[in-house]
Amino acid sequence: MNTLGLAFAEAWSMIGRADPKLLEIVSLSLRVSLSAVVVATLLALPFGAALAVTRFPGRDALVVVVNALLGLPAVVVGLAVYLLLSRAGPLGAFGILFTPAAMVVAQAVLIFPLVAALARQAVADAWREYAEQFRSLGAGPVASSLALLHDLRFSLVTIVLAAFGRAIAEVGAVMIVGGNIDGVTRVMTTAIALETSKGDLPLALGLGIVLLAIVLVLNVAAHLLKERAQRGHA
Amino acid sequence: MPERREPLLPLALERVGFVAGGRAILDHVDLELAAGPRTVILGPNGAGKSVLMRICHGLLAPTSGTVRWAHPERPGEPRRQAMVFQRPVMLRRSVLGNLTFALAVAGVPHYERESRAFAALGRVGLGAFAYRPARVLSGGEQQRLALARAWMLEPEVLFLDEPTANLDPGATREIESIVQSIHASGTKIVMVTHNLGQAQRLGDEVLFVERGRIAERAPVERFFRHPATAEADAFLKGELPWH
Numbered sequence: 001m002n003t004l005g006l007a008f009a010e011a012w013s014m015i016g017r018a019d020p021k022l023l024e025i026v027s028l029s030l031r032v033s034l035s036a037v038v039v040a041t042l043l044a045l046p047f048g049a050a051l052a053v054t055r056f057p058g059r060d061a062l063v064v065v066v067n068a069l070l071g072l073p074a075v076v077v078g079l080a081v082y083l084l085l086s087r088a089g090p091l092g093a094f095g096i097l098f099t100p101a102a103m104v105v106a107q108a109v110l111i112f113p114l115v116a117a118l119a120r121q122a123v124a125d126a127w128r129e130y131a132e133q134f135r136s137l138g139a140g141p142v143a144s145s146l147a148l149l150h151d152l153r154f155s156l157v158t159i160v161l162a163a164f165g166r167a168i169a170e171v172g173a174v175m176i177v178g179g180n181i182d183g184v185t186r187v188m189t190t191a192i193a194l195e196t197s198k199g200d201l202p203l204a205l206g207l208g209i210v211l212l213a214i215v216l217v218l219n220v221a222a223h224l225l226k227e228r229a230q231r232g233h234a
Numbered sequence: 235m236p237e238r239r240e241p242l243l244p245l246a247l248e249r250v251g252f253v254a255g256g257r258a259i260l261d262h263v264d265l266e267l268a269a270g271p272r273t274v275i276l277g278p279n280g281a282g283k284s285v286l287m288r289i290c291h292g293l294l295a296p297t298s299g300t301v302r303w304a305h306p307e308r309p310g311e312p313r314r315q316a317m318v319f320q321r322p323v324m325l326r327r328s329v330l331g332n333l334t335f336a337l338a339v340a341g342v343p344h345y346e347r348e349s350r351a352f353a354a355l356g357r358v359g360l361g362a363f364a365y366r367p368a369r370v371l372s373g374g375e376q377q378r379l380a381l382a383r384a385w386m387l388e389p390e391v392l393f394l395d396e397p398t399a400n401l402d403p404g405a406t407r408e409i410e411s412i413v414q415s416i417h418a419s420g421t422k423i424v425m426v427t428h429n430l431g432q433a434q435r436l437g438d439e440v441l442f443v444e445r446g447r448i449a450e451r452a453p454v455e456r457f458f459r460h461p462a463t464a465e466a467d468a469f470l471k472g473e474l475p476w477h
Binding site: 129130133135136137138139140143147150 | 288291292293310311312313316317319323325326327335336338339340
């Protein structure tokens with residue numbers, strides 16, 4: 001067998017025997033990205049919904065900015081959060097640079113515009129249909145927004161899954177603010193980058209396979225949810 | 235139970251105008267709507283009927299003139315008027331959930347909501363549908379649900395914007411009989427329709443709207459037998475007076 005074949009075989013065997021080093025990295029990745037998704041979603045869903053249903057001066061400009069931030073490069077987010085959290089930065093006092101907390105912040109910043117922009121779009125489309133009915137019933141902005149979010153629950157879960165996919169697969173931001181410290185801030189993507197450059201292909205491949213599997217599962221889940229939404233509620 | 239409330243009606247529109255995109259949709263409309271008779275609004279497409287009703291209901295603000303209720307609703311209080319649209323708008327939840335949502339918005343306490351919702355469903359013959367997703371009901375069933383939702387809130391005025399425009403004759407008859415019952419229970423009916431037979435069945439008086447103005451107002455019988463204006467006469471004969 002050639003080197004590549006050997007590396008693949010070793011990678012599968014690491015996954016098969018649940019190699020502790022591999023597990024540790026995967027588990028940190030999941031914890032960081034899940035936390036980032038929870039934080040970003042809690043902030044971005046109400047923000048996106050409010051952007052869709054309220055009118056105020058500068059709203060259109062804000063919508064354009066949020067949409068533009070969809071394509072935010074992860075390394076730029078990493079750089080910005082790095083500057084904020086570094087000792088001399090405005091949030092330096094928290095001392096969280098090069099910890100998993102900093103990585104959660106960076107990923108949350110990265111996916112906030114994604115969740116906000118997609119949620120705004122979904123809510124705005126629904127709002128066009130519901131606005132008159134809600135106003136006719138006398139529902140205020142809070143009751144209207146909550147009812148809309150509830151009605152859109154399937155599309156919103158799909159959005160959140162997409163955001164999780166983006167968070168767990170990005171490498172630039174966590175590399176900069178986490179520092180890729182072994183056993184502390186090393187996640188799947190940064191480990192793959194490092195191990196590949198070191199030539200430790202089995203670990204890199206093993207992590208790559210796990211990452212692919214996670215992304216695949218997310219997409220299957222999103223697809224099934226969409227199917228269910230279309231079947232059950234027309 | 236709420237304390238005795240001051241009546242909303244009569245509603246008075248004074249010199250109401252509505253301009254959209256540089257075009258005058260409504261022009262100097264003076265109108266008084268009092269409790270009691272069922273008012274049917276007739277007129278050609280684009281005459282401003284729907285806009286007129288939306289201004290009455292508060293969904294649109296007139297660009298000029300005033301809309302005055304005898305004792306207006308106060309913001310934040312449950313509404314005392316309701317509207318049923320041409321296409322019913324239902325939330326993606328159960329039939330029952332749609333009704334309890336409206337009751338919650340109207341400030342009805344939690345423990346009363348289900349029983350009131352079931353009573354409302356019974357009145358429109360949808361009792362067996364309570365736990366179905368509202369959006370899988372047929373068009374006619376959804377419109378009955380929309381009527382149940384409006385009726386359940388015991389509005390003083392119910393506005394209807396072509397409620398049977400998309401329905402077959404059977405469903406239309408059901409809707410008409412529900413509207414009659416709502417009127418019999420003491421609610422003022424104001425309805426836009428294109429169905430002249432329906433106007434005669436359901437209306438006490440006709441408001442004939444043409445080019446943003448109220449061209450004629452008359453009791454139904456007289457309007458259909460002896461329209462006072464040439465425009466109304468032409469409209470009833472199916473002619474196109476703007477050509």
